[in-house]
Amino acid sequence: MVTLRxxxxxxxxxxxxxxxxxxxxxxxxxxxxxxLSSLKIRSHCDSKRATNAVLSxxxxxxxxxxxxxxxxxxxxxxxGISTGMVAIMQGLAFSLLASLPPSYGLYTxxxxxxxxxxxxxxxxxxxxSFPVLSLMVGAVVTRLVPEQGAPANITGFEGLTQDQQRVLxxxxxxxxxxxFQLAMGIMxxxxxxxxxxxxxxxxxxxxxxxxxxxxxxxxxxxxxxPGINGPLSIIYTLEKIFVQITSTNICDLVMSILIMIxxxxxKELNNIYKAKLPVPIPIEVIMTIIACGVSYGFNFExxxxxxxxxxxxxxxxxxxxxxxxVIQNSAVEAFPIAIVGFAVAFSVAKVYSIKHDYTIDGxxxxxxFGVSNIFGASFRSFAASTALSRTAVQESSGGKTxxxxxxxxxxxxxxxxxxxFLLEPLPKSVLGALVIVNLKGMLMQxxxxxxxxxxxxxxxxxxxxxxxxAILLGLDIGLAVGLGVELLTVVFRTQFPRCxxxxxxxxxxxxRDHKDYLHIFEPKGVKIFRIPSPIxxxxxxxxxxxLVEVGFNPLRVLRKRNKALRxxxxxxxxxxxxxxxxxxSIQTTDDMNMEELDLPTDLKDLPFRMDWNAELPPNISVxxxxxxxxxxxxxxxxxxxxxxxxxxxxxxxxxxxxDVDVYIVSCxxxxxxxxxxxxxxxxxxxxxxxxxxxHDAMLHVLDKHKxxxxxxxxxSKTIYISFFLYWASAWMLCIKNI
Numbered sequence: 001m002v003t004l005r006x007x008x009x010x011x012x013x014x015x016x017x018x019x020x021x022x023x024x025x026x027x028x029x030x031x032x033x034x035x036l037s038s039l040k041i042r043s044h045c046d047s048k049r050a051t052n053a054v055l056s057x058x059x060x061x062x063x064x065x066x067x068x069x070x071x072x073x074x075x076x077x078x079x080g081i082s083t084g085m086v087a088i089m090q091g092l093a094f095s096l097l098a099s100l101p102p103s104y105g106l107y108t109x110x111x112x113x114x115x116x117x118x119x120x121x122x123x124x125x126x127x128x129s130f131p132v133l134s135l136m137v138g139a140v141v142t143r144l145v146p147e148q149g150a151p152a153n154i155t156g157f158e159g160l161t162q163d164q165q166r167v168l169x170x171x172x173x174x175x176x177x178x179x180f181q182l183a184m185g186i187m188x189x190x191x192x193x194x195x196x197x198x199x200x201x202x203x204x205x206x207x208x209x210x211x212x213x214x215x216x217x218x219x220x221x222x223x224x225x226p227g228i229n230g231p232l233s234i235i236y237t238l239e240k241i242f243v244q245i246t247s248t249n250i251c252d253l254v255m256s257i258l259i260m261i262x263x264x265x266x267k268e269l270n271n272i273y274k275a276k277l278p279v280p281i282p283i284e285v286i287m288t289i290i291a292c293g294v295s296y297g298f299n300f301e302x303x304x305x306x307x308x309x310x311x312x313x314x315x316x317x318x319x320x321x322x323x324x325x326v327i328q329n330s331a332v333e334a335f336p337i338a339i340v341g342f343a344v345a346f347s348v349a350k351v352y353s354i355k356h357d358y359t360i361d362g363x364x365x366x367x368x369f370g371v372s373n374i375f376g377a378s379f380r381s382f383a384a385s386t387a388l389s390r391t392a393v394q395e396s397s398g399g400k401t402x403x404x405x406x407x408x409x410x411x412x413x414x415x416x417x418x419x420x421f422l423l424e425p426l427p428k429s430v431l432g433a434l435v436i437v438n439l440k441g442m443l444m445q446x447x448x449x450x451x452x453x454x455x456x457x458x459x460x461x462x463x464x465x466x467x468x469x470a471i472l473l474g475l476d477i478g479l480a481v482g483l484g485v486e487l488l489t490v491v492f493r494t495q496f497p498r499c500x501x502x503x504x505x506x507x508x509x510x511x512r513d514h515k516d517y518l519h520i521f522e523p524k525g526v527k528i529f530r531i532p533s534p535i536x537x538x539x540x541x542x543x544x545x546x547l548v549e550v551g552f553n554p555l556r557v558l559r560k561r562n563k564a565l566r567x568x569x570x571x572x573x574x575x576x577x578x579x580x581x582x583x584x585s586i587q588t589t590d591d592m593n594m595e596e597l598d599l600p601t602d603l604k605d606l607p608f609r610m611d612w613n614a615e616l617p618p619n620i621s622v623x624x625x626x627x628x629x630x631x632x633x634x635x636x637x638x639x640x641x642x643x644x645x646x647x648x649x650x651x652x653x654x655x656x657x658x659d660v661d662v663y664i665v666s667c668x669x670x671x672x673x674x675x676x677x678x679x680x681x682x683x684x685x686x687x688x689x690x691x692x693x694x695h696d697a698m699l700h701v702l703d704k705h706k707x708x709x710x711x712x713x714x715x716s717k718t719i720y721i722s723f724f725l726y727w728a729s730a731w732m733l734c735i736k737n738i
Contacts, residue, residue: 014699017672017690056364059121063401075398078279080407083394084109085285087128087408088415090390090438092309092423093431096219097134097212098382099141099227100170101163102431103313103420105129109412112372112384113405119368121360122349123401126390126408127372130344131435132208133383135215136337136475140173140330141166142227154325167380172326173334174384175377180338182370190362193343199452200482201343202445203463207470207478209442210234212435217241219432220256222249222307231473251304252429259287259433264440279397284434288426296425307428312420319378336476341373341385342366348386352395389438458489497533499546502633502694509695511633525626526701527551528694530633537643544651551630554654557623561612561658564622627660629701633694635666645678649685656684661704663697664690 013019055062091105098104109128116127144152145165151157157165184192214234218225223244228236266283274280300306327334346365353360373384394404415423452460465485470478503514504521511528514520529550535543612622640648655662667690681687691697 014696014703015692016688016696016700017667017692018687020692056361057367058118059361059364060118060402063123067401072400073403075400076403077407079394079397079399079404081411082279082282082397083126083390083399083404084408084411085282086390086393087126088412089284089288089434090387091129091412092426093435093438094129094131094134095382096428096431097131097138097215097435098129098170099138099147100166100382101313102309102423102426102428103416104167104170104380104382106412106416106420107316107379107381108376108384110409110416111376111379111381112369113409115372115375116368117402117406117409119364119371120402121364121368122345122353123358124352124356124391124395124399125345125349125386126394126405127345127369127384127386128390129382130341130385130387131212131438132205132344132475133337133341133385135208135211136333136340137170137173137383138215138227139229139233139474139476140333141169143229144169144326144329147226152329154323154329156323156325168320168323169326169330170382171320171377171380172322173330173337174373174382175322176327176331176334177338177341177383178370178373178375178377180335180370181342181366181373184338184342185363185366185368185370188363190342190346190366192339193346193362195483195486196339196343197459197462197486198347199459199463200466200486201347202448203466204340204470204475204479204482205344205442206445207467208475209439209445210471211475213439213443214238214241216432216435219307219428220252220436221245222252222305222429223247229474231477233474234471249305249429251300251306252427255291255306255427256429256433256436259291259430260437263287263434263437267437267440274396280393287434288423288430291430292423292426295427300427301425309423309426309428309431312424313416314420315417317380320380322377333476336479337383340479341383342369345369345386348388348391352391388441458492462486462489491538494533494536495539496542497531497539499529499531499543501550502528502530504698509693511694511698523698523702525628525705526631526698527627527629528631528633528698530636532636534639535637535644535648536639536641540644540647543644544647547630547651551627552623552625554651554658554660557625557658558654560622564620567620625658625660628705629661629663630655631663631665631694631697631701633666634664634668634671635694637671638668640671640674642678645675645680649680652685652689661701662689663701665694665697666692 013023015023087109088106091107091109092102093105095102095105095108113127120127144154145157145162147162151162151165156168160168184190211234214237215227217223218241221241223241225237225240225244228240263283266281270277270280270283295301295306295308301308342365346360346362349360349365369385376382376384394408399405448463449460452463462482462485466478466482468478469481472478473481500513500515502511503517504511505517506519506521512520514522527550529547531543531546533539612625652662672690675681691700
């Protein structure tokens with residue numbers, strides 16, 4: 001079926017940049033420096049700016065003013081209760097990843113939410129523990145306070161139990177993490193998260209899921225395996241697990257398998273019938289309650305030697321200050337924890353802000369999470385971010401604002417203050433099973449490898465290297481390796497872009513790669529070269545090499561012509577000399593200076609017009625050049641640096657010296673300004689070489705060369721010149737033979 005398309009016709013002159021500037025007056029704008037303009041704006045203060053500053057710092061004011069009590073309150077209450085139950089279970093489970101007593105997971109579900117309620121811009125994320133962050137904090141905890149052996153020599157550990165030492169380490173790391181986030185928010189560097197691509201985050205979280213899975217095997221199997229950190233720690237942990245595999249606690253294993261199967265099936269049913277269910281079935285809570293009852297009724301701890309949660313801290317302890325020695329020993333690990341925590345929370349918040357049509361501020365989110373982690377660390381909680389599964393429950397169960405988050409925090413407080421003792425008989429293997437079954441989403445990301453390999457191989461390399469690096473070298477080093485590889489792929493894409501030769505699509509003013517279309521128009525003697533990337537110091541040589549591949553090496557042609565011209569002048573001189581002088585003392589071409597060969601060809605002293613493509617004498621060889629016009633498409637060139645500018649100028653002159661006209665089209669106005677300011681133009685490189693569009697340049701070239709093929713006088717003269725040169729050469733050979 002033929003679709004009728006709209007048509008447009010434009011009648012206008014063919015413009016170069018010079019003629020366009022002459023016909024159209026340009027507004028002179030004074031460019032402001034980002035730093036000075038930002039300081040000027042921030043130094044000015046009035047009532048409106050003060051109001052906006054308060055609203056920006058306390059986003060709660062903005063959404064509380066539009067809160068619809070009758071429509072939203074019930075949904076927030078139901079969502080808060082549902083999310084609270086999930087947050088309690090995840091807090092208990094994820095505290096094991098951080099190598100802390102389970103009760104401190106409830107602290108993380110409570111304290112950070114109190115400050116985020118006032119400072120956060122997202123209305124839907126559930127703030128609390130996140131498995132990847134818990135594992136990263138746990139690596140620092142086990143490094144400074146190992147399960148077996150003496151802890152690190154740190155002032156402040158004296159008189160503390162192992163659990164208290166670990167809590168101090170976790171809270172100090174969390175405090176430093178919050179300081180990093182707060183500092184980045186104040187300095188307005190929220191854009192740093194943009195360097196963590198979705199591919200990198202996917203590979204990193206998949207590796208973290210593998211680490212989490214291995215770390216929970218000791219609880220599921222009921223084994224005593226010390227925590228190991230550092231490069232290849234996952235290999236050493238698996239080795240210790242397999243060495244003790246015969247000592248597996250059957251009760252722990254059977255209970256874990258049953259819970260994983262039931263939770264997995266119910267979660268799948270929740271996904272299938274989520275449109276019909278008003279609230280997802282809280283299967284984790286149900287299984288936890290059942291496991292607690294069964295463990296207490298049958299006394300699993302004594303009868304089957306099952307490890308249980310044990311004594312829960314009742315109420316809240318007094319605030320503590322961070323340990324400065326711990327901060328000094330964990331600064332390297334705290335920074336990636338801060339980056340990962342913010343990146344995950346911001347990406348999840350962005351998804352729901354788009355879905356519900358409101359804006360979030362990355363810098364304010366950094367401030368909110370920084371303050372939340374500093375505040376939480378003062379009360380012994382560990383690193384807080386968000387979990388996708390918990391946030392999904394909060395949003396899908398009707399949550400509209402962070403009132404739902406506040407209610408979920410209140411539920412965690414109730415359990416901590418009044419109901420914590422009910423969780424004391426809960427087997428740790430149940431918590432491990434709940435952690436493992438919640439890894440399904442992250443482990444399913446392995447399927448992205450095949451998709452990325454088919455669609456984008458450099459992205460696939462980033463994913464695989466990040467994942468393997470994080471698995472084998474540890475999460476902190478793996479993240480750095482992944483980020484380095486990701487930046488290398490960016491450099492690779494810009495340093496070696498996919499250049500192309502364009503051709504005109506017949507009957508249009510459109511130009512596409514000449515390899516991709518059948519019905520194209522390529523005028524003889526014209527080449528259109530496109531480079532789809534910035535030109536800078538790293539790829540200027542690649543740019544020049546690609547130009548040589550498209551056509552020829554202009555410098556080589558120039559040197560060949562200069563050598564040939566020296567021979568021609570020698571022949572002309574010998575034809576006028578006395579025939580009796582057989583061996584004159586004349587400089588040969590081998591003695592010519594290379595600098596002289598690189599100079600423009602001087603044809604002034606010749607008594608005829610030279611055509612290098614005509615037939616020359618047998619002893620004179622010059623590469624044939626069928627190109628008379630080279631058009632460079634700069635529409636995708638966003639910037640030029642000084643090194644590239646010098647290289648480009650040299651390349652253009654090489655083509656100009658062999659009588660090839662060079663044109664640059666669709667050049668950005670900023671680049672043109674830079675060319676003028678850097679003295680790019682001279683007697684050979686003129687502003688008239690620049691055209692606003694590719695079609696303008698093509699029409700100019702066609703008009704300039706339309707009569708050259710029919711110029712019979714030039715052709716006949718060329719034949720005469722060739723004949724003359726051939727005769728002179730033959731005559732010289734005869735003289736030499738005499």
